Amino acid sequence: MSSVVPLWRRAVAEAVGTGLLVTVVVGSGIAASALSPDDVGLQLLENAFATALGLAVLILMLGPVSGAHFNPVVSAVDWWLGRRAGAGLTLRELAAYIPAQISGAIVGAVLANLMYAKAAVSWATTDRSTGPLWLGEVVATAGLVVLIFALASSGRAALAPVAVGAYIGSAYWFTSSTSFANPAVSIGRAFSDTFAGIAPGSLPGFIIAQLIGAVVGVGLLAVLYPEAARAADEIVIPTSGVAK
Amino acid sequence: MSSVVPLWRRAVAEAVGTGLLVTVVVGSGIAASALSPDDVGLQLLENAFATALGLAVLILMLGPVSGAHFNPVVSAVDWWLGRRAGAGLTLRELAAYIPAQISGAIVGAVLANLMYAKAAVSWATTDRSTGPLWLGEVVATAGLVVLIFALASSGRAALAPVAVGAYIGSAYWFTSSTSFANPAVSIGRAFSDTFAGIAPGSLPGFIIAQLIGAVVGVGLLAVLYPEAARAADEIVIPTSGVAK
Amino acid sequence: MSSVVPLWRRAVAEAVGTGLLVTVVVGSGIAASALSPDDVGLQLLENAFATALGLAVLILMLGPVSGAHFNPVVSAVDWWLGRRAGAGLTLRELAAYIPAQISGAIVGAVLANLMYAKAAVSWATTDRSTGPLWLGEVVATAGLVVLIFALASSGRAALAPVAVGAYIGSAYWFTSSTSFANPAVSIGRAFSDTFAGIAPGSLPGFIIAQLIGAVVGVGLLAVLYPEAARAADEIVIPTSGVAK
Amino acid sequence: MSSVVPLWRRAVAEAVGTGLLVTVVVGSGIAASALSPDDVGLQLLENAFATALGLAVLILMLGPVSGAHFNPVVSAVDWWLGRRAGAGLTLRELAAYIPAQISGAIVGAVLANLMYAKAAVSWATTDRSTGPLWLGEVVATAGLVVLIFALASSGRAALAPVAVGAYIGSAYWFTSSTSFANPAVSIGRAFSDTFAGIAPGSLPGFIIAQLIGAVVGVGLLAVLYPEAARAADEIVIPTSGVAK
Numbered sequence: 016m017s018s019v020v021p022l023w024r025r026a027v028a029e030a031v032g033t034g035l036l037v038t039v040v041v042g043s044g045i046a047a048s049a050l051s052p053d054d055v056g057l058q059l060l061e062n063a064f065a066t067a068l069g070l071a072v073l074i075l076m077l078g079p080v081s082g083a084h085f086n087p088v089v090s091a092v093d094w095w096l097g098r099r100a101g102a103g104l105t106l107r108e109l110a111a112y113i114p115a116q117i118s119g120a121i122v123g124a125v126l127a128n129l130m131y132a133k134a135a136v137s138w139a140t141t142d143r144s145t146g147p148l149w150l151g152e153v154v155a156t157a158g159l160v161v162l163i164f165a166l167a168s169s170g171r172a173a174l175a176p177v178a179v180g181a182y183i184g185s186a187y188w189f190t191s192s193t194s195f196a197n198p199a200v201s202i203g204r205a206f207s208d209t210f211a212g213i214a215p216g217s218l219p220g221f222i223i224a225q226l227i228g229a230v231v232g233v234g235l236l237a238v239l240y241p242e243a244a245r246a247a248d249e250i251v252i253p254t255s256g257v258a259k
Numbered sequence: 260m261s262s263v264v265p266l267w268r269r270a271v272a273e274a275v276g277t278g279l280l281v282t283v284v285v286g287s288g289i290a291a292s293a294l295s296p297d298d299v300g301l302q303l304l305e306n307a308f309a310t311a312l313g314l315a316v317l318i319l320m321l322g323p324v325s326g327a328h329f330n331p332v333v334s335a336v337d338w339w340l341g342r343r344a345g346a347g348l349t350l351r352e353l354a355a356y357i358p359a360q361i362s363g364a365i366v367g368a369v370l371a372n373l374m375y376a377k378a379a380v381s382w383a384t385t386d387r388s389t390g391p392l393w394l395g396e397v398v399a400t401a402g403l404v405v406l407i408f409a410l411a412s413s414g415r416a417a418l419a420p421v422a423v424g425a426y427i428g429s430a431y432w433f434t435s436s437t438s439f440a441n442p443a444v445s446i447g448r449a450f451s452d453t454f455a456g457i458a459p460g461s462l463p464g465f466i467i468a469q470l471i472g473a474v475v476g477v478g479l480l481a482v483l484y485p486e487a488a489r490a491a492d493e494i495v496i497p498t499s500g501v502a503k
Numbered sequence: 504m505s506s507v508v509p510l511w512r513r514a515v516a517e518a519v520g521t522g523l524l525v526t527v528v529v530g531s532g533i534a535a536s537a538l539s540p541d542d543v544g545l546q547l548l549e550n551a552f553a554t555a556l557g558l559a560v561l562i563l564m565l566g567p568v569s570g571a572h573f574n575p576v577v578s579a580v581d582w583w584l585g586r587r588a589g590a591g592l593t594l595r596e597l598a599a600y601i602p603a604q605i606s607g608a609i610v611g612a613v614l615a616n617l618m619y620a621k622a623a624v625s626w627a628t629t630d631r632s633t634g635p636l637w638l639g640e641v642v643a644t645a646g647l648v649v650l651i652f653a654l655a656s657s658g659r660a661a662l663a664p665v666a667v668g669a670y671i672g673s674a675y676w677f678t679s680s681t682s683f684a685n686p687a688v689s690i691g692r693a694f695s696d697t698f699a700g701i702a703p704g705s706l707p708g709f710i711i712a713q714l715i716g717a718v719v720g721v722g723l724l725a726v727l728y729p730e731a732a733r734a735a736d737e738i739v740i741p742t743s744g745v746a747k
Numbered sequence: 748m749s750s751v752v753p754l755w756r757r758a759v760a761e762a763v764g765t766g767l768l769v770t771v772v773v774g775s776g777i778a779a780s781a782l783s784p785d786d787v788g789l790q791l792l793e794n795a796f797a798t799a800l801g802l803a804v805l806i807l808m809l810g811p812v813s814g815a816h817f818n819p820v821v822s823a824v825d826w827w828l829g830r831r832a833g834a835g836l837t838l839r840e841l842a843a844y845i846p847a848q849i850s851g852a853i854v855g856a857v858l859a860n861l862m863y864a865k866a867a868v869s870w871a872t873t874d875r876s877t878g879p880l881w882l883g884e885v886v887a888t889a890g891l892v893v894l895i896f897a898l899a900s901s902g903r904a905a906l907a908p909v910a911v912g913a914y915i916g917s918a919y920w921f922t923s924s925t926s927f928a929n930p931a932v933s934i935g936r937a938f939s940d941t942f943a944g945i946a947p948g949s950l951p952g953f954i955i956a957q958l959i960g961a962v963v964g965v966g967l968l969a970v971l972y973p974e975a976a977r978a979a980d981e982i983v984i985p986t987s988g989v990a991k
Contacts, residue, residue: 024971027970027971028971031967031971035890038886038921039917039920039921042920042921042922042923043917043920043921046788046791046921046923047788047920049788050786050787050788050791051786051787051788051789053297053785053786054294054297054298054301054786055294055295056290056291056293056301056302056305057295057301057786057788057789057792058788059290059294059305060301060304060305060308060792061788061792061920062920063308063309064308064792064795064796064916064917064920065795065916065917065919066917067312068799068913068914069913069914069917069918069921071910071913072894072910072913072914072917075894075897075903075906075910076893076897076898077971079901080971080972126886127921129882130879130882130886130922130923131879131923132877132878132923146376147373147375150373150374151374154282154374158279162316162319162320165319165320165323166319168323171319174319178315178319178320181312181313181315181424182312182313182316184312185283185287185308185309185310185312186313187309188286188287188290188291188305188306188309189283189309189313190286191286191374191375191376192374238268239268239275239321239324240324297541298538298539298541298542298545299539300534300537300538300539300545300546300549301539301545303538303549304545304549304552307552308552311556389620390620391617391618391619391620394617394618395618398526398618402523405564406563406564409563409564409565410563413567415563418563422560425556425557425560426556426557428552428553428556429531429552429553429556429557431553432527432531432534432535432549432550432552432553433526433527433530433531433534433557433615434530434618435530435534435618435619479519483512483516483519483565484568541785542782542785542786542789543782543783544778544779544781544782544783544790545783545789547778547782547793548789548792548793548796551796551797552796555800633864634864635861635862635863635864638861638862639862642858642862646767649808650807650808653807653808653809653811654807654808656811659807662807666804666808669800669801669803669804670800670801670804672796672797672800673796673798673800673801673804674801676774676775676779676793676794676796676797677770677774677797677801677859679774679778679862679863679864680862723763726759727756727759727760727763727809727812
């Protein structure tokens with residue numbers, strides 16, 4: 016089923032939103048590590064503060080246009096859950112969303128680099144590839160998927176901006192991986208060798224863990240919210256009820 | 260009186276929610292103490308930031324399924340207040356909720372340990388057994404009970420996620436005990452010898468103080484909200500009005 | 504005009520609420536200065552974090568009972584603005600609210616002292632008596648008065664809990680006096696010689712500045728919200744529209 | 748089209764609101780740098796915490812009177828977008844808003860200086876004039892414009908106080924310029940040689956970058972929210988739907 020907003024406009028919104036999300040994550044990470052050089056925890060607190068607020072704002076800003084997924088996992092789960100009920104994204108829409116998210120994410124990292132007077136691209140060198148970190152990504156992504164579709168399923172999609180922002184702000188701390196939970200953002204973060212970066216070689220492990228997390232999340236939804244599939248449409252334009 | 264959600268599903272929600280709450284508390288405590296080694300206050304601020312946001316999100320996530328108690332004291336008060344009006348949990352439901360909460364809490368601590376590459380279980384060694392700390396738990400638990408049932412009693416149960424998250428974030432600071440205020444979470448925290456841990460030997464004192472706090476809270480409610488008993492049902496499915 | 508809640512119950516709510524507010528302010532101040540000994544700014548951030556969240560929660564908790572003034576200045580302005588329209592507190596109600604607030608505040612300080620294993624009472628020795636600090640209190644109190652009655656005047660009293668909590672969290676920082684803005688809380692804070700304390704000798708200057716701030720606030724309201732007087736009733740039971 | 752509030756009253760509200768916004772920014776900056784001398788990042792976190800909360804509160808406080816623009820760029824975009832539909836500010840109103848904002852901003856800086864026992868005026872000496880900083884201002888201002896008009900355009904102007912506060916709190920971190928994003932506030936900040944100051948010589952570059960950002964924001968709106976022009980009226984009195 017489709018939103019009334021033309022697909023090209025929605026793809027632009029996904030690119031802009033995912034891009035600015037990466038700008039927020041990478042940019043605030045650069046500022047934090049430069050300004051608080053003596054305490055990595057304080058850097059992460061600053062990074063989490065900026066990301067929680069920024070992500071909530073971006074979802075508010077673009078939700079009525081595209082649903083503000085900014086995340087291939089969310090888009091894919093939306094398609095998967097809604098595929099039988101004719102709700103959620105279609106495969107064609109999914110094929111527009113994901114490339115928009117990934118290309119937006121890369122541009123967002125470049126923008127952050129440029130604002131901070133760095134080379135447009137520097138490949139990240141932070142290795143993130145251990146079992147506990149992958150477990151962190153599984154937990155982070157499963158929780159995110161359950162949260163979004165639980166809200167939609169219970170008619171509270173209008174709370175998603177604040178809830179998702181708060182979730183990520185918390186998950187930066189309670190998961191060992193600092194909760195990337197998003198393949199597009201993970202790819203974008205490989206383009207900046209700064210606080211929030213991830214070495215390209217660590218990407219496959221992270222993305223596989225995120226996909227496993229998505230499956231775990233879908234499984235939990237089947238137990239907790241058996242009606243979630245019918246609500247997949249809410250995720251396409253989650254704030255439309257409010258916006259209209 | 261019963262919710263329309265089958266009891267087994269609600270018990271799963273209580274286990275998952277209490278478990279993830281302990282994962283948030285313990286996991287963010289591990290990260291905070293590792294990343295901000297020089298300032299215990301900063302560690303507690305990071306821990307409180309993550310817990311306030313995470314708890315609010317978990318209540319949003321699971322409220323429509325089980326009421327999102329995640330706390331034997333809340334479940335017990337709900338049964339107690341509603342027992343005459345036929346509102347609130349029944350004894351049978353209470354007997355399903357409490358074991359689910361406790362077992363979930365333990366698994367949640369194990370999950371945090373594993374995400375941070377620690378032994379699955381390490382008994383906490385932090386002694387927490389002095390009179391002032393017990394007074395802190397009495398205050399923390401009484402305030403929590405008054406808050407939850409005040410909101411239900413005044414038709415504002417939909418605000419519980421944010422209000423309870425904010426309350427705990429504040430009570431981490433204003434009570435000397437850092438506000439456990441929850442027997443199940445207290446037990447879970449004994450399974451991780453890290454920042455948020457509590458030595459098993461300190462558990463009885465804390466749990467007794469929490470029960471006394473619950474009694475104090477019920478007494479305050481009798482003065483402030485004499486109609487609270489009739490609202491006990493709201494606590495079973497506090498967001499149902501919103502959720503549909 | 505009167506609320507339907509009996510006056511004695513409302514006075515209890517004002518005492519409990521003002522008391523717990525002082526417990527939050529003093530208790531989190533004790534914790535902050537003990538745990539973050541090396542950075543006063545970090546202490547104030549921790550104190551502001553706990554106070555902003557705690558104050559919002561207390562207003563949510565007790566608003567439907569008494570209006571959750573917790574502040575003689577707010578009660579007095581409510582009486583003053585509503586005195587002709589027959590809205591707001593009556594003089595008799597005002598005479599019950601103010602002593603309840605002050606005695607609650609003192610007990611709240613004692614409770615914080617006891618939770619932190621200190622003497623029940625220790626007179627504060629922090630001198631706060633300079634012109635710039637008094638100017639800070641004028642600004643802080645004027646802003647608080649404008650905020651509360653602006654919300655009531657525009658039918659948004661239900662936002663007061665979050666707005667007042669956020670205001671005080673910000674005013675801790677932007678006023679030089681750290682924004683006491685409340686005669687009852689100021690008196691309570693004289694009973695604890697800790698981070699948030701104020702020497703008894705500094706009280707008269709602070710309270711006079713707060714009263715001047717209230718007058719400035721009423722003047723600003725006359726310009727900005729000429730209809731504010733008619734809304735004085737909203738402040739007696741500001742969340743009743745929601746609660747009912 | 749005009750609000751029912753007389754223009755002089757609205758101009759007062761814009762002056763008071765912009766002034767207090769500068770007081771918040773400058774005052775909390777002074778406190779932060781004095782109290783946390785060893786970590787500039789912590790200073791910025793304290794400054795961002797106070798500004799995010801304070802800005803949200805000021806918009807809540809004055810939105811029903813003037814729309815709470817507090818920013819010549821917002822007022823100008825409102826006039827521009829609505830000029831054909833007869834929505835938004837008229838040119839005459841714009842000519843009242845902008846001087847009120849600028850003069851308020853200057854008085855607000857003086858007030859902060861006086862509260863902190865400093866000279867009423869001290870010209871800032873912090874040079875802020877490099878390409879990356881200008882890029883930061885372009886991004887910050889474009890995002891602000893898109894956010895405000897996206898909310899209005901989708902019938903969610905009542906969320907603007909929280910959303911705009913959160914946006915600025917995040918943008919302090921993710922833009923290299925710490926997100927002034929406001930010509931009037933930029934001018935005010937030149938009057939205090941403290942943490943938040945900007946050398947007068949750096950003003951032209953910042954203001955030009957902000958204007959470019961406004962144009963970029965209008966361009967993005969044309970793509971994302973083609974109906975935004977019709978919603979320009981919402982920005983004049985954005986919370987009237989609620990307030991009424």
